[in-house]
Amino acid sequence: MTNKTIKVNVSGDSMSPLYLDGDELTIDTTSYQNNLPKVGDNVMLKHPFIKDYYMIKQIESVTADGRYFVVGINKKASTDSRSFGAISPDLIIGKVTNHIERRI
Numbered sequence: 781m782t783n784k785t786i787k788v789n790v791s792g793d794s795m796s797p798l799y800l801d802g803d804e805l806t807i808d809t810t811s812y813q814n815n816l817p818k819v820g821d822n823v824m825l826k827h828p829f830i831k832d833y834y835m836i837k838q839i840e841s842v843t844a845d846g847r848y849f850v851v852g853i854n855k856k857a858s859t860d861s862r863s864f865g866a867i868s869p870d871l872i873i874g875k876v877t878n879h880i881e882r883r884i
């Protein structure tokens with residue numbers, strides 16, 4: 781099996797100070813083919829209600845029915861499971877595996 785990765789640029793402050801606006805992240809889209817996401821993983825996911833809108837969040841907990849509660853580290857600037865509820869696993873695109881800070 782080959783790893784498939786995508787590169788994305790951070791837009792917004794919901795994951796600051798860990799990831800800042802303009803930082804580049806590598807997402808491994810195959811990381812959860814044989815493993816389940818774990819609490820503490822930083823993941824890219826599809827917004828549950830807005831088509832073609834993607835987010836970077838951290839898995840805070842797993843519910844009894846197997847859904848994931850995801851949050852932004854900067855909770856004051858984050859739209860996350862606190863507003864839209866726990867997400868289904870099929871919304872998770874992949875795991876953040878690399879981070880390149882923006883250059884000022």
